[in-house]
Amino acid sequence: xxxxxxxxxxxxxxxxxxxxxxxxxxxxxxxxxxxxxxxxxxxxxxxxxxxxxxxxxxxxxxxxxxxxxxxxxxxxxxxxxxxxxxxxxxxxxxxxxxxxxxxxxxxxxxxxxxxxxxxxxxxxxxxxxxxxxxxxxxxxxxxxxxxxxxxxxxxxxxxxxxxxxxxxxxxxxxxxxxxxxxxxxxxxxxxxxxxxxxxxxxxxxxxxxxxxxxxxxxxxxxxxxxxxxxxxxxxxxxxxxxxxxxxxxxxxx
Amino acid sequence: xxxxxxxxxxxxxxxxxxxxxxxxxxxxxxxxxxxxxxxxxxxxxxxxxxxxxxxxxxxxxxxxxxxxxxxxxxxxxxxxxxxxxxxxxxxxxxxxxxxxxxxxxxxxxxxxxxxxxxxxxxxxxxxxxxxxxxxxxxxxxxxxxxxxxxxxxxxxxxxxxxxxxxxxxxxxxxxxxxxxxxxxxxxxxxxxxxxxxxxxxxxxxxxxxxxx
Numbered sequence: 001x002x003x004x005x006x007x008x009x010x011x012x013x014x015x016x017x018x019x020x021x022x023x024x025x026x027x028x029x030x031x032x033x034x035x036x037x038x039x040x041x042x043x044x045x046x047x048x049x050x051x052x053x054x055x056x057x058x059x060x061x062x063x064x065x066x067x068x069x070x071x072x073x074x075x076x077x078x079x080x081x082x083x084x085x086x087x088x089x090x091x092x093x094x095x096x097x098x099x100x101x102x103x104x105x106x107x108x109x110x111x112x113x114x115x116x117x118x119x120x121x122x123x124x125x126x127x128x129x130x131x132x133x134x135x136x137x138x139x140x141x142x143x144x145x146x147x148x149x150x151x152x153x154x155x156x157x158x159x160x161x162x163x164x165x166x167x168x169x170x171x172x173x174x175x176x177x178x179x180x181x182x183x184x185x186x187x188x189x190x191x192x193x194x195x196x197x198x199x200x201x202x203x204x205x206x207x208x209x210x211x212x213x214x215x216x217x218x219x220x221x222x223x224x225x226x227x228x229x230x231x232x233x234x235x236x237x238x239x240x241x242x243x244x245x246x247x248x249x250x251x252x253x
Numbered sequence: 254x255x256x257x258x259x260x261x262x263x264x265x266x267x268x269x270x271x272x273x274x275x276x277x278x279x280x281x282x283x284x285x286x287x288x289x290x291x292x293x294x295x296x297x298x299x300x301x302x303x304x305x306x307x308x309x310x311x312x313x314x315x316x317x318x319x320x321x322x323x324x325x326x327x328x329x330x331x332x333x334x335x336x337x338x339x340x341x342x343x344x345x346x347x348x349x350x351x352x353x354x355x356x357x358x359x360x361x362x363x364x365x366x367x368x369x370x371x372x373x374x375x376x377x378x379x380x381x382x383x384x385x386x387x388x389x390x391x392x393x394x395x396x397x398x399x400x401x402x403x404x405x406x407x408x409x410x411x412x413x414x415x416x417x418x419x420x421x422x423x424x425x426x427x428x429x430x431x432x433x434x435x436x437x438x439x440x441x442x443x444x445x446x447x448x449x450x451x452x453x454x455x456x457x458x459x460x461x462x463x464x465x
Contacts, residue, residue: 074278074452074453096268098271098447121305122408123303124268167375168377193370218371220373251402
């Protein structure tokens with residue numbers, strides 16, 4: 001059986017891990033290489049790095065970070081944040097990333113998703129969608145770290161990126177992110193039932209029950225940041241809990 | 254002890270960095286090889302690969318790797334194909350049209366097609382495999398338990414005509430061949446370099462076979 005993936009997400013800036021609440025008020029959470037290695041040993045199924053300042057700052061630090069992590073961590077690594085060109089993608093993949101996640105740049109130039117997917121394969125092409133509810137059953141895609149409303153329907157956009165060659169969608173609820181109220185299950189159901197590719201749920205986990213809810217609402221994988229970083233929950237604890245609910249997960253050692 | 258030298262074929266279709274890192278972890282020395290003339294210098298070679306079947310096999314042919322790889326396997330040296338590299342072993346692939354593969358194993362590479370909407374494509378993530386009973390399967394999965402999980406990411410699967418090649422099977426909507434091992438020819442649909450400790454163990458087993 002294919003397992004539900006648990007994916008610690010390390011938001012990085014200036015070589016350190018941070019995690020914001022509603023995308024502001026950053027707190028320092030630790031050294032990325034050490035954290036990634038620890039999560040790998042703890043049984044993480046993948047690791048995501050989101051370079052949250054990359055749009056404004058240089059990318060070399062991130063590439064170096066990926067290179068160092070890939071030497072020690074033998075599970076898939078995804079990198080997102082500030083990726084704009086096919087060349088940026090090539091550099092990250094060459095450094096040892098397995099997937100790249102595009103967000104604002106995919107909205108501004110959807111052709112980059114197709115170009116990169118044709119070139120490197122759909123398995124490495126993740127499109128990250130930051131969605132915010134604007135009315136009943138309608139979520140819009142926001143870009144630039146949630147600062148700009150594109151007016152695009154998130155469900156329509158999910159279908160569009162699938163056609164363009166995305167292999168996975170990383171779906172963050174801006175309403176829920178940092179609240180610990182649980183995932184936006186309506187949004188998750190809408191998007192995951194609209195596309196054939198896997199959807200990663202992100203934003204809002206606060207209690208262990210929230211993980212089961214996300215699995216039941218169509219998530220193929222679940223992204224977690226602060227709950228793991230601040231050791232409120234462990235990967236093993238969440239996996240044991242999901243197993244007790246008859247959700248298949250990869251065993252941790 | 255001298256470190257075992259393993260060639261990693263670089264033909265522009267793979268995350269070779271991860272394979273190299275994993276080989277280093279397994280105490281092998283990895284050499285990136287982009288010319289077919291050079292692989293005969295190595296007792297073991299890895300053909301990695303992600304992306305689409307057609308362009309990959311076209312590029313291998315263009316560079317002359319197709320003949321070099323066939324000669325290499327016929328000489329009895331160890332070859333391991335990963336993911337797309339594994340699929341290229343077969344006779345024919347159907348990714349965006351029909352393409353001739355390397356033909357090392359008779360069989361086709363077909364697309365997953367499911368009516369069940371819950372079965373997402375690509376098949377992406379960790380799935381458990383059933384290890385086969387052949388002596389070659391036992392070498393490949395030496396000191397790995399049955400039903401261990403490995404990391405997969407693929408939309409196409411291989412269908413070998415001859416079951417003797419199959420060293421493990423996996424289930425996703427249907428039962429498919431997740432790896433082969435027969436004599437000096439090994440391959441896996443899953444990524445051993447991304448499958449944590451169990452994946453590294455398979456690569457170590459490969460390095461040990463190269464040393465024999």
